[in-house]
Amino acid sequence: MAEVGNELQRHAAEEHQAQTDGFHLVIDALKLNGIENIYGLPGIPVTDLARLAQANGMRVISFRHEQNAGNAAAIAGFLTQKPGVCLTVSAPGFLNGLTALAHATTNCFPMILISGSSEREIVDLQQGDYEEMDQLAIARPHAKAAFRVLHAEDIGVGIARAIRAAVSGRPGGVYLDLPAKLLGQSMEAEKGRKSLIKVVDPAPRQLPAPDSVDRAVALLKNAKRPLILLGKGAAYARAEADIRTLVEKTGIPYLPMSMAKGLLPDTHPQSASAARSYVLAEADVVLLVGARLNWLLSHGKGKTWGKPKQFIQIDIAATEMDSNVAIAAPVVGDIGSCVSAILDKVGNDFAKPGAEWLNAVADRRDTNLAKMAETLAKSRDVSPMNFHGALNVLKDVVKANPGISFVNEGANTLDYARAVIDMYEPRKRLDVGTWGVMGVGMGYAVAAAVETNKPVLALCGDSAFGFSGMEVETICRYNLPVCIVIFNNNGVYKGIDVNPTGGKDPAVTTFVPGARYDKMMEAFGGVGRNVTTPAELEAAVNEALRSGKPTLVNAVIDPAAGTESGRLTNLNPQSSAKK
Ligand code: ADP
Ligand code: TPW
Numbered sequence: 001m002a003e004v005g006n007e008l009q010r011h012a013a014e015e016h017q018a019q020t021d022g023f024h025l026v027i028d029a030l031k032l033n034g035i036e037n038i039y040g041l042p043g044i045p046v047t048d049l050a051r052l053a054q055a056n057g058m059r060v061i062s063f064r065h066e067q068n069a070g071n072a073a074a075i076a077g078f079l080t081q082k083p084g085v086c087l088t089v090s091a092p093g094f095l096n097g098l099t100a101l102a103h104a105t106t107n108c109f110p111m112i113l114i115s116g117s118s119e120r121e122i123v124d125l126q127q128g129d130y131e132e133m134d135q136l137a138i139a140r141p142h143a144k145a146a147f148r149v150l151h152a153e154d155i156g157v158g159i160a161r162a163i164r165a166a167v168s169g170r171p172g173g174v175y176l177d178l179p180a181k182l183l184g185q186s187m188e189a190e191k192g193r194k195s196l197i198k199v200v201d202p203a204p205r206q207l208p209a210p211d212s213v214d215r216a217v218a219l220l221k222n223a224k225r226p227l228i229l230l231g232k233g234a235a236y237a238r239a240e241a242d243i244r245t246l247v248e249k250t251g252i253p254y255l256p257m258s259m260a261k262g263l264l265p266d267t268h269p270q271s272a273s274a275a276r277s278y279v280l281a282e283a284d285v286v287l288l289v290g291a292r293l294n295w296l297l298s299h300g301k302g303k304t305w306g307k308p309k310q311f312i313q314i315d316i317a318a319t320e321m322d323s324n325v326a327i328a329a330p331v332v333g334d335i336g337s338c339v340s341a342i343l344d345k346v347g348n349d350f351a352k353p354g355a356e357w358l359n360a361v362a363d364r365r366d367t368n369l370a371k372m373a374e375t376l377a378k379s380r381d382v383s384p385m386n387f388h389g390a391l392n393v394l395k396d397v398v399k400a401n402p403g404i405s406f407v408n409e410g411a412n413t414l415d416y417a418r419a420v421i422d423m424y425e426p427r428k429r430l431d432v433g434t435w436g437v438m439g440v441g442m443g444y445a446v447a448a449a450v451e452t453n454k455p456v457l458a459l460c461g462d463s464a465f466g467f468s469g470m471e472v473e474t475i476c477r478y479n480l481p482v483c484i485v486i487f488n489n490n491g492v493y494k495g496i497d498v499n500p501t502g503g504k505d506p507a508v509t510t511f512v513p514g515a516r517y518d519k520m521m522e523a524f525g526g527v528g529r530n531v532t533t534p535a536e537l538e539a540a541v542n543e544a545l546r547s548g549k550p551t552l553v554n555a556v557i558d559p560a561a562g563t564e565s566g567r568l569t570n571l572n573p574q575s576s577a578k579k
Contacts, residue, residue, distance in 0.1 A: 020192040022152045022183040023052050026114075029159035029196045030085065031058065037450060039063065039072040039443075040087030044130065045116035045180035050087060061450060061478060063443070064470045066093050070100020070113060071443030071468070072450075074173070075430055077110035078236055079451045081203070083166035083174065088115045091131035095138075100443070102142035104173035107433045108233060110166035111173045113139070119181050120150070136177045144172030152185040153195050160197035167203040170317040171236065206316055208333035208341055216287070216312045216329040217345040223285035225357045226252045227272065229297075232259035232433070233290020233315065237335035240264070240426045243289065246343050251352030253279060253361045257291050258431055262423030273419075274372070275364035281306025282360070288313040290335050293324040294434065300325040314338040376420065384558040385533060387412055390487060391420040393538040394459065398422065401455070401545060405430060405448035409441045410461025412494075412562035413487045417459055439467030441484075446471060449480040455545050456482045462511060463492040469520060475550045476524035483544035484552045485537070486517045495559030513559070521552035529553045 020028075026049060030038075037059045042050040054060045063069035066088045076084030084104075088097040094115040104111035117136075118129035126132070140146045145165035149158035158176060166174045187195075220226060228247060234240075240263045247254050247264060253272040256263055264271065272279045280297075286309055293300035293311075300311065301324065310328040313321060314335055321330040331338045352358075376395075379388035394417070398406055402424035408417050408431040423429045430444045442465075445458040465486050475482045489495045490513045497507035518528030527549050529540040537555050544551035 018189050019186045020152075020189040021186045022155060022178070023049050024056075025152055025155040025187075025192050025196065026159065026178065026183070027053050027056050027058065028193070029156050031056070032196050032198050033159065033163055033202075035082060035085055035163075037061065037076065038085050038087050039069040039076065039447065040085075041066050041069055041089070041093060042087075043089035043093060045183060046087055046089055046114075046178075049116070049183060059450065061446060061474070063446075063474050065468070066096035067099050067439060068443035068446070068468045068471050068474075070097040070111070071103065071440045072447035073113070074100055074104035074107070074109045074111045075440070075444045076447040076451050077104065077166070077171065078107070078232075078430075079427055079448065081110070081167065081236070081238070083110040083112045083163055084447065086111065086113045088113065089131065090115060090117050090135065091133035093131075094133065094135050098139060098142055101139065101173040101175060103433070103435060103437060103440070105142060105144055106435055108171050108236070109173070110171035112162045112166055112176055113143075113173065114176045114178060116183070117148075117177050117179045119179055136175065139175035139177070142173070143175045144170075146175040146177070148177035148179070149182055150179065152182060152187045152192065155182075156196035160199050163199050163202055169203075169206070170315075170320075171203075203334075205337050206333040208314075208331045208338045210341070212329065212331045213338070213341045213345055216331050217342060219285055219310060219312055219329050220250070220252075220287060220342075220346070221350070224354065225282055225284045226250070226287070226353055227279050227283035227285070228252050228254040228287045228289065229257070229291050230254060230260040230263055230289050231257045231291020234335050235260050235263055235290070235427050237290060238426070239289075239335045239339050242336065242339040242343060246339055246346070249343070249346060249348070250350050251358070252287075253353075253358070255279060257296065258418055259427075259429055259433065260291070261418070261429045263426045265424045266422035267424070272361050272365060274368040275361050277304070278364040279361055280304050283307075283309055285310050285312065288315070289339065290315065292320060292434075296434070314342075372420070380534060382558075383533070385537075385556065386558050386561040387416045387487065388420065389534050390485075390537055390555050390557060391416055393534045394457070394485070394541065395421050397457065397538070397541050397545070399424070401457075402428070403454055404428065404545070405445075405452060405454065405456045407431070407441055407444045407448060407456060407458035408460075409438055409464040410459075410487065411463075411492070411565055413459060413461035413464065438464045441465060442468035442471035442475070445482045445484065446474055446478070446480060449475075449482050450478075454481070455548060456480070457541065457545070458482060458484045460484065460486055461492075462486050462488045462490070462515070462517065465517065469517070472521050472526065472550070472552060473524045476521070476526045480550060481545075481548035482550055483541055484521070485541060486552065486554050487557045488515065488517060488554050489557040489561055490514070490559040493564050494562040514556075516554055518552050518554040521550065524550075526550035526552060530556070532556045
């Protein structure tokens with residue numbers, strides 16, 4: 001009898017071995033497609049999915065809030081050209097992650113938000129499940145695409161479609177809805193294995209039409225005052241080698257958008273960053289490479305753009321053309337293919353722009369760089385420390401460590417740092433992006449450390465840091481080489497506003513004065529430093545980079561320093577009315 005019992009058990013075990021389930025199929029499908037990391041937050045119904053992913057060799061980074069996990073996934077997508085994956089629970093967890101999904105879509109970063117959900121029967125009859133919500137419908141307007149998988153045998157297709165949608169054409173955020181019951185569904189392992197799809201050529205090259213290239217090159221050749229404007233699409237496309245050749249062969253001055261800094265080193269002699277207003281106003285032909293004419297470029301019109309001009313635009317999205325102003329020469333395709341096609345046509349006999357234009361740009365640049373150097377030098381010994389005094393030091397730190405990722409958010413902290421800190425390598429400057437959103441800091445810092453295996457310097461305003469500050473625990477838990485510097489001026493923009501009523505509530509833009517954010521890091525075993533001078537700041541940051549230990553430097557900045565909204569005052573109706 002005992003033998004029969006053993007035999008039955010063996011059969012049952014064999015049968016069991018031959019089965020797989022939704023959990024394993026999701027993990028196998030992701031791994032099959034080279035996705036190695038998941039950024040998420042566990043809970044019903046995805047706890048076991050996260051556990052099994054870790055057990056099966058994926059790196060699972062558990063966050064304290066889904067928005068930060070989502071921002072991590074979004075920037076992982078930007079850094080790797082593979083969709084960053086964020087995993088959340090249903091309804092509230094999903095909604096917390098949705099902001100990041102919308103952010104990824106807006107910034108053209110490939111990301112997949114995978115959320116567990118309640119069963120359709122209950123959701124559709126609105127019967128009141130635990131964390132019930134029609135997530136697919138809510139995600140759709142914020143995503144490039146949204147899918148739901150109901151049967152285990154469709155998981156392979158679901159993940160393949162999500163990957164393709166995220167990375168092909170203009171990249172973006174994709175929502176993948178996985179009802180709890182799906183994860184537990186079992187099927188024959190062999191059938192399951194065969195149902196998975198390894199996506200072939202997920203982001204196919206898109207070659208530009210030859211006549212569009214001819215049109216663009218003709219325009220460029222006739223230009224008197226040409227300008228090349230590089231956006232983060234060019235950084236994402238990893239087209240820096242050909243872009244550098246194009247810039248140097250044509251001799252045209254170039255301007256990088258914030259996250260395109262470092263595509264060519266900011267110290268490159270053709271960089272017109274320090275003559276930005278001048279070149280935007282004066283150029284007659286502008287070649288846009290992976291940059292949209294959105295608010296960050298004053299929609300391509302108005303005072304900023306001064307003299308009439310013609311635009312050449314390289315973009316993978318045909319619908320981007322003419323979105324704000326007429327595009328004289330649209331070149332639709334992937335940036336790598338477009339730039340290389342333009343290079344072929346430019347040939348070796350391209351006449352460089354005239355000396356008048358190049359000298360005028362160089363003069364403006366040199367004058368502005370000299371002014372900036374003076375401001376920085378003057379601020380060195382200013383006490384209490386101001387933004388420039390502190391940035392002077394960080395500028396040198398980044399120069400000495402060009403391979404680190406530099407995360408940046410805040411208002412003044414962002415604007416001044418963008419202008420002062422030169423970047424030397426592509427995809428190292430990670431910031432608030434198209435929305436100018438606060439709260440990307442710690443999610444970006446975690447993902448940058450995980451994806452690059454190199455140190456991260458995250459510079460945040462004290463307000464900006466607050467949005468994702470709890471993730472210092474995550475940084476400590478995973479022992480990531482992240483050094484956070486907080487420019488602490490006691491408030492949003494600055495810390496000296498007063499309540500206009502004279503009442504006891506603080507002004508709406510101020511925080512607890514003299515707060516010690518460094519103690520937050522110490523609470524979780526990291527290194528906390530409180531610094532009040534540039535020299536102390538320099539020592540603390542260099543020590544953090546040397547040790548690789550999670551570190552938070554609370555840099556005390558003059559609360560009166562800074563301006564309202566950084567450089568965006570003109571977008572604030574009340575402040576601009578005052579002007
Ligand atoms: P920035 O904020 O730096 O100005 P944007 O986010 O406005 O940049 O623009 C990025 C643009 O790059 C988007 O219009 C997007 O369609 C485009 N893009 C992204 N990846 C590619 C690619 N591989 N090839 C061509 N265009 C791309
Ligand atoms: C999600 C509005 C723009 S900048 C900023 C806020 C709240 C904070 C500025 O203060 P900080 O920096 O960080 O201390 P600094 O250097 O000027 O002192 N909510 C979201 N996104 C944005 N952009 C805001 C609010 C905002």
